[in-house]
Amino acid sequence: MKKTLLLISVVLLALVFASCVRVAPGNSAGADVELVWKQIQDAPYVEGRLIVGYNDIEALSEIVSLLDAEITIDIPRLNAAGLRFDSTVEEARAAIRELFVERPELVASIRYIEPNYERELIKPVKDDNLKLPELPVVLAEDAFPDLEGFLWGVKKVRAPQAWAAGYDGTGIIVAVIDTGIDSNHPDLQGQITHRYDPLLDLEIDPDIDYSFGAHGSHVAGTIAAKDDGHGVVGVAPGAKIMDIPIFQPDYIGDEFVAAGIVYAIENGATVLSNSWGGKGFSTLLYDAIAYASENRVVFVNSAGNEHVNEVKSPAMYPGVVVVAASTAGDGITHFSNRSVKLSVAAPGDFSILSTVPLWDVAEFAYPDLPYAYYGGTSMACPHVSGAIAILQQKYRDMGLTVYQYRKLIELGADDIMAPGKDNDSGYGRLNVEKSLSLDPDAFGTGGNAFFWIQTKRTYYDEELEGDYPMGIPGVYVSMIPHDRNLPPIYIKSIGDLELAGAAAFDIDVGMYDVYFGSGDLFDPSSLLYFSGRVQEQEGMKWESYEVTHNPINYVWADVVEFSSSPKLVIEKISVFQEGTEIVDPEITLLQFIVTAINAFTGEEFSSTISYDGGTFALPDYAPAPQYTLTSEPFPGLEDFLADKTVVFTGYVEYDNDPGRRIYFERELPAGTGFISDGWSFYFSAF
Known part of the structure; x- marks a missing residue:
């Protein structure tokens, strides 16, 4: 496995890529890994407050304006700010999501968005029997006694x-x-x-x-x-x-x-x-x-x-x-x-x-x-x-x-x-x-681990004039050591759509099994937030990943590619008029045009689906990362369907794996509208 040596700054990471390693679906991540992340994320937070990590202060200003929020504190060293606003966190999430749907270019300027979690002081344990009526030592004159004993x-x-x-x-x-x-x-x-x-x-x-x-x-x-x-x-x-x-x-x-x-x-x-x-x-x-x-x-x-x-x-x-x-x-x-x-x-x-x-x-x-x-x-x-x-x-x-x-x-x-x-x-x-x-010096300097988390598909960057993978922020990474005496490592990919990585510094050297998945669906800057791909990601595993002593200030960087190979399967199409399903041989002649529209580039890829159903898969050259799916009647059928409702039933399947399907049932007036809006506004093309 080829690696690349990087000079690391925790906040500002150089845009350097190592050799790609495809992380194939492995065994289940294990109950302990899934339970840990469930416990961590099932956490109370403070209403009316969010924390935003940003790359561009203008993008932060857009969110501040959207929520009519005040910046409680800005931390330029960490490219992050706290926000306070009058609405609930859920209402703020919905508003931010809508903003990102309308202006997807803002997503690249936001590193993360997270709630302000509640924390508690670890309060002391007291025994009132230790409160004594008098001190069993002689008090020093004009000074407190020596209590070192x-x-x-x-x-x-x-x-x-x-x-x-x-x-x-x-x-x-x-x-x-x-x-x-x-x-x-x-x-x-x-x-x-x-x-x-x-x-x-x-x-x-x-x-x-x-x-x-x-x-x-x-x-x-x-x-x-x-x-x-x-x-x-x-x-x-x-x-x-x-x-x-x-x-x-x-x-x-x-x-x-x-x-x-x-x-x-x-x-x-x-x-x-x-x-x-x-x-x-x-x-x-x-x-x-x-x-x-x-x-x-x-x-x-x-x-x-x-x-x-x-x-x-x-x-x-x-x-x-x-x-x-x-x-x-x-x-x-x-x-x-x-x-x-x-x-x-x-x-x-x-x-x-x-x-x-x-x-x-x-x-x-x-x-x-x-x-x-x-x-x-x-x-x-x-x-x-x-x-x-x-x-x-x-x-x-x-x-x-x-x-x-x-x-x-x-x-x-x-x-x-x-x-x-x-x-x-x-x-x-x-x-x-x-x-x-x-x-x-006998211990070594300690180990560091860094994973670039990115898509297998690429997008064309006009400024750099080339095809590049997109980063995937918000992916949880769990490093479970083979030596169970060593502590496990829990981190999350941070960054934007150009570059996202998960880093662990000053950790124990040794062999680890690394689990990728259970993505953070809270974070609207994450592709996972839009795509609902938690089910698809469970169990991604890198077995026997070795952490060695690194030169101080350096870390080996490894690339982890997520692939989705998505396809849309329409199992059944039903047509209703005033609540009653139409059963007519001529209905079987209906056809619909399904179009996938890239949320970032606007590129479109279409296929025709018959009344009996069918499959639509993105071509391999379709760029990452997200698409909306729309349906419209085949030309000439608009008038016939104008007063009818069409119900599409099917699923999205990733990597041709029947165990990684997301099912849906979507009603569209006149057979026109967004198919994907029934389960997630986007579906992912990694």
Whole structure:
């Protein structure tokens, strides 16, 4: 299999094509793949809001005008914007679809359109029995007592041994993407260097209280509370914190979170600590996290506290370090989510002591002391974020990839559950001292995978003076590793009709079975949206696809061609007058002209169908990608059919496969109109 080496920028991809590989229909994609995508897309979203990825700002303006919408935020780095409008999402979808039908040239200028999914903070698990009436230590005069003795988690991950070796996170900035932080807390004073409010698109004074809840302050304390002999101390006390509040107190939306991620990356953060999630594959968040990977920024995410094994966003995206919660006895908490996506576990039972806002007295574990005992994967996650800051201090000049930092964390962990990697603790419980002793060059740089998703048929590009395949945005790609200890990869093709691809960065090397299909019918920029081809795509499979270590900044690109070879089969034609079917030998002499009209070029291809039915297939030279199907009576029959209704019954079949048919029954006054409008406005010619 021939490949082409590409220099990759996550957002702007060069127009280069590798050798073509036809992905033939294989076995069923398997219940696990289909179930994952069903769970992901069966997700609640916010009404009156959409996210639009664009290539042309003028096309975005057309949609804004159509919906009478306002742009909530524009993110030029990711070529995406958030929209707010008064109608429902379904009404907006219908309006956009109609616009694209009338002006198909706009489709090429839109990368994706998606809802704004609901997300939730992974809330801490609390035990009120840990709220004590008095502190069992002697209070220091005019200062908070030294509480380091209560920080079993910091000791468990062997952070003090890392400090003794000279590594405490100095020079590293960790972005806490959470509920905001109280910078007035004595343990956090001077530790917050940047603060950005994505909802306002403003930088905020980092020295004030900007907390919308206690969660973010607790996380910040575990990462980088000062080591000054008072209060608590973080895993990486030499690191600094960037505050990105995305729960104010409710979730502000994917578009604002993506803007916050971009801000963090471009203002010096090299670790992103996240304790939130939800269903719904967000192309925008996927783009933002891919941008982080491109810039060697590590995205850390809590696994969740529901004791379920379910893939959620953002933990599902390639390269994310997913963290479970462990106990003081090196078990796994009962609430911690299980998953093959887990990298490691870290301390997160009920007794993780850390900072809370000075105003949130109800959370104080001890009277007059702004500290609380929390549990949860939200408390485990910052232990890992702090540990990565320590590793980055040591290796900051080596330009390690996200994959290498993930492997340092994973392979340095202490195995605590089933031998080897498991779905409870990943590779084990975090041990930063051991991670510091490993050689990152021994792991390689990590693998990347990139698939051009395109049509087998071509179209003629007048500007380039040649025939080119069309891209197919919105195709789901699932990479299932042969080694079931490795995490599966879930991505989606992004782009436009000229070029669409699905990319996975910083992934594990090895052999994968790659499933293509279950296309995103929500996305009006996708050919799949118009054609309804989910049924036709199920089970497309590339067996034993190998991912190897790639040179940094490069990725091998492989082309996946979708072929449809569509044909229209009219099984029966019935003629009715005033609701009664006409049965007359002369009716059998009727003929109809079926015409396929290319939605983009206007080219027409026609065939005559008799009353007994027949088959119409596009010639091989007919260009991609979509056609409307119309019917009209054979010349001379118009007057006879003027007061009658003609019912066409049949199906569209793809690739001559009886298992891939879409059936329809369509009533047309006088036998004239769109046949295809009965099941989908378009049928696909790939």
